[in-house]
Amino acid sequence: MADQQQYDYDVLVIGAGPGGYVAAIRAAQLGLKTACAESRETLGGTCLNVGCIPSKALLHASELFEEATGGHLAKFGVDIQGATLNLDQMHAEKAKAVKELTGGIEFLFKKNKVTWLKGRAAFQNDHSVQVGDQTVTARDIVIATGSSVTPLTGVEIDQKVVVDSTGALALPKVPEHLVVIGGGVIGLELGSVWRRLGAKVTVVEYVDQILPGFDGEVRREAGKLFKKQGMEFLLSTKVTGVTVDGDRATVSVEPAAGGEATTLDADAVLVAIGRKPNIDGLNLDAAGVKLTDRGQVAIDHDFATNVDGIWAIGDVAPGLMLAHKAEDEGIAVAENIAGQTGIVNHDIIPSVVYTTPEIAGVGLSEEAAKEKVGEIKVGKFPFAANSRAKTNRDTDGFVKVIADAKTDRVLGAWIISSLAGTMIAQVAQAMEFGATSEDIAYTCHAHPTHSEAIKEAAMGVTGKPIHV
Numbered sequence: 001m002a003d004q005q006q007y008d009y010d011v012l013v014i015g016a017g018p019g020g021y022v023a024a025i026r027a028a029q030l031g032l033k034t035a036c037a038e039s040r041e042t043l044g045g046t047c048l049n050v051g052c053i054p055s056k057a058l059l060h061a062s063e064l065f066e067e068a069t070g071g072h073l074a075k076f077g078v079d080i081q082g083a084t085l086n087l088d089q090m091h092a093e094k095a096k097a098v099k100e101l102t103g104g105i106e107f108l109f110k111k112n113k114v115t116w117l118k119g120r121a122a123f124q125n126d127h128s129v130q131v132g133d134q135t136v137t138a139r140d141i142v143i144a145t146g147s148s149v150t151p152l153t154g155v156e157i158d159q160k161v162v163v164d165s166t167g168a169l170a171l172p173k174v175p176e177h178l179v180v181i182g183g184g185v186i187g188l189e190l191g192s193v194w195r196r197l198g199a200k201v202t203v204v205e206y207v208d209q210i211l212p213g214f215d216g217e218v219r220r221e222a223g224k225l226f227k228k229q230g231m232e233f234l235l236s237t238k239v240t241g242v243t244v245d246g247d248r249a250t251v252s253v254e255p256a257a258g259g260e261a262t263t264l265d266a267d268a269v270l271v272a273i274g275r276k277p278n279i280d281g282l283n284l285d286a287a288g289v290k291l292t293d294r295g296q297v298a299i300d301h302d303f304a305t306n307v308d309g310i311w312a313i314g315d316v317a318p319g320l321m322l323a324h325k326a327e328d329e330g331i332a333v334a335e336n337i338a339g340q341t342g343i344v345n346h347d348i349i350p351s352v353v354y355t356t357p358e359i360a361g362v363g364l365s366e367e368a369a370k371e372k373v374g375e376i377k378v379g380k381f382p383f384a385a386n387s388r389a390k391t392n393r394d395t396d397g398f399v400k401v402i403a404d405a406k407t408d409r410v411l412g413a414w415i416i417s418s419l420a421g422t423m424i425a426q427v428a429q430a431m432e433f434g435a436t437s438e439d440i441a442y443t444c445h446a447h448p449t450h451s452e453a454i455k456e457a458a459m460g461v462t463g464k465p466i467h468v
């Protein structure tokens with residue numbers, strides 16, 4: 001906490017995304033007079049407005065459409081004749097979910113007496129910030145301004161033919177051919193939505209596998225599954241430019257290592273090569289806040305910047321760009337400001353790709369575990385041998401548990417399954433409690449559930465699964 005002095009607020013949070021709104025609510029709960037500045041019309045940040053929530057709404061809706069039209073329901077004797085797509089209704093239901101959730105944050109702000117300052121914030125000095133046309137002072141200031149789409153040189157986003165994730169969440173019609181630039185989480189999720197609704201989808205990825213940062217075996221298996229679903233991949237390929245003519249685009253590509261250039265004809269192009277921290281216009285220099293060499297706000301273990309009383313969390317700070325990471329940091333930073341000890345264990349942040357099947361991981365990949373720990377043991381269990389998955393005709397994927405060979409402590413787990421996003425929480429909690437693979441293997445799991453595959457994979461670490 002900075003020195004005692006008269007300020008308008010104890011805490012000013014800049015940005016009302018999952019990091020900022022959670023920090024503001026926790027600060028207020030801890031008895032601090034709190035304001036949150038947000039330049040968007042609604043609260044909730046990228047995640048609620050143009051990220052996690054609308055993408056999951058479309059993923060769910062498009063999955064229902066594919067189940068109805070792709071023969072999945074018919075296989076179970078549920079014969080739906082003549083199912084058609086009403087895309088406007090799909091978008092309307094998505095908008096309803098977004099409105100309810102962003103409105104929910106407004107309600108929580110009122111309930112917790114957090115003042116919402118509407119407008120763009122810029123530092124005037126280390127305790128003073130201009131928000132719209134007013135100036136407010138605060139003893140502690142939390143930078144939670146999030147991130148925005150990384151532009152691709154030579155590719156102009158017009159949100160009509162060439163879109164970023166925000167545009168891809170609102171396409172007014174199903175494209176014939178969608179070219180997705182970037183085989184990361186966002187590209188694969190949004191590519192899946194439009195493929196399920198009828199588009200041909202080609203994913204162009206610079207490196208030789210999709211899903212950078214994930215376990216190698218998981219990346220390979222995920223690639224196979226997406227191909228089986230009809231997605232096309234151009235790996236080790238770079239996009240050198242996109243030209244738009246009317247409602248069509250020509251995407252120029254060539255091998256990443258150099259070689260012969262070719263073109264792809266498309267009526268929609270999604271640029272999804274990553275996200276960059278939002279620092280433009282914040283006037284960080286006026287406060288003296290330092291950045292990392294990657295342009296993020298530099299922080300220490302407690303989320304404190306180099307300037308006393310200024311903190312940073314979420315996508316604008318180093319670490320995984322994920323909503324739950326931002327939220328946990330929001331709680332921790334507020335507790336630190338209040339003089340408590342707020343901690344986030346950045347080694348145990350689950351990552352989920354919400355495709356079908358879902359892909360989830362927590363902790364180290366097999367490659368990273370070998371590099372970091374050396375001797376490891378791996379247990380794997382396929383869903384083809386899990387009774388519930390078999391019953392549901394849902395056998396794609398596996399669970400993989402990675403443990404330290406000497407201590408048996410679980411170092412990481414990876415799951416490809418329709419329920420992977422929900423299942424990974426169990427392993428995250430076990431790892432947080434310092435579990436060994438044996439601890440998981442000897443925990444009774446309900447039958448018949450997909451979660452039994454986690455138990456069996458853990459049993460596999462010591463070589464004793466039952467059902468394979």
Ligand SMILES: Cc1cc2nc3c(=O)[nH]c(=O)nc-3n(C[C@H](O)[C@H](O)[C@H](O)COP(=O)(O)OP(=O)(O)OC[C@H]3O[C@@H](n4cnc5c(N)ncnc54)[C@H](O)[C@@H]3O)c2cc1C
Pocket residue numbers: 014015016017018019020021037038039040044045046047048050051052053055119120121122144145146147165166186278281282313314315316321322323324325326354
């Ligand atoms: C399409 C898509 C899907 C995603 N899906 C998931 C998912 O399923 N799960 C997941 O964990 N993550 C997902 N993410 C990532 C997730 O949205 C981010 O990690 C998360 O929103 C980061 O939270 P934050 O609070 O740091 O920033 P943000 O949510 O980006 O919020 C920052 C807020 O600050 C405001 N702001 C910025 N500058 C200023 C300023 N100067 N003054 C006032 N206000 C300002 C912005 O308007 C914004 O509202 C997704 C992202 C995208 C784009």
